[in-house]
Amino acid sequence: MSAPPATAVAWAAADPYAAALRAGHGPLFLRRADGWLLPLEVERWCARADAVDLDVLDRCEGAVLDVGCGPGRLVAELATRGRAVLGIDVSAAAVDHTVRMGGQALRRSVFEPLPGEGRWDTVLLMDGNIGIGGEPRALLDRVAALLRPGGLLIAETAPVDIDERAQVRVVGLTDARGAGDPFPWARLGTPALLRYARGWKRAGQWTADGRRFAALRTRSRRTASSSAEPPKRTAVISSQRARNTSAGRPVPDR
Template sequence: MGIMELVAKQPRIDDAFGRVLARCWESGAAPWSAVEVIERDDGLITANDAARYFSEPAQWSALDRWAWEQAEGRILDVGCGGGRHAVEWVTRGHEVVGVDPSPGAVQITRERGAKAVVGSVPSLPEGLGEFDTIALCGASIGLLGGPEQAPQILSALAEVTNPGARLIGTGTDPGDGAGTIHADYHLWNLSRGRARGQLRLRVRDGAVATPWFDYWLASPDELTAILDRSAWTLETLDRDPTGSGYAVSLRR
């Protein structure tokens, strides 16, 4: 097989996530109208119903609803996706700014009536102003990336908040992976000096893919250890009694 053949088989790097969301939104967010394919760096492929990015509060987990309800004042919705949280805050009269690296996701959020800009942490766009709440809902604690990236991201978020601001969000405890298909991946991560639940992912849409990015399934203990090196103090951490999820509220 020649070099040109190998190159031709590589996906084109573009806004695959935005393309998936656009198809789903155009269908009226009908279940399974579009599929989000996620590739992990060990070759694992998973598929999710993209309609989850347009779900309403009644469909959210109890932890996510709790975190969403804690928002107050001016809100920065980090990883806003299709605007499922931002739009609902707007209906309650909050001023919300969503931020997402996907131009397609940002466009949809705007079409749905919430402000949004293209960007990501820790390099937030300039001119956002200051916020009373930073929101990492929908398990977006994972966007902290990993133990090395998290302090810089938390610092960048603190820099765009008012004194006494809150950071609210939900995350997932990876556990030890024993007896699951993730056990070998956890061990591989540890052998590379990475956190057990630190995922290297990209979204695929046919022959198009997003750039690779880190997404951190941090245990509560890992998360609280990171806070010791940040401007944030833990207020509450509530676990799902029947699953691996948890919700946090931090105070600047």
């Protein structure tokens, strides 16, 4: 499956985003064509995982793929726990930051070929990344293909009930027109996400410190837990990017 070129190229070429990650702070925004600005929480993304993040990570199972990992706070935290985890991001600055924090990451779009397709136990779509590509159903279909049967998706949704798709640019305060071409993005509240999640099993939803989350499972003939719970095992990514010799089955590159 090919990456949506507008998303991958425009976001990766957004110099304000790369500059903000290198500095560790904003201000940074997504800007719609009508001038509306969505603030991006660069400082939180560049910090270590907070209590809300840690609760999400406690619910992850087995080998974890963090889609749109940004500067890598979640990947780094899972790595310190000895978990098999890989981050992917289209931004070179994000991947570099993740590696500096001690995580493993690839510069890759979720719509490009990835290691371990169909074998991941958990996929994360945090920090609004359910909006990647601007087509939520296409993204959910792609995530389902990455997960094992019965695998878990944990997505952070918008704090309001919204279902919006728009062309956006990444901008700072001094470059209000933005860098590069606009790219498609979506904002979804939990009700909208659940409407798009046909063929998925609902595994829970919760709110913490003003942030909202939903957990979904791919359908499987095997018995799977009905809710997102802390993992009972650690799987293994067998590659030079991440290695863990604890019990579990391998999730090989291909």
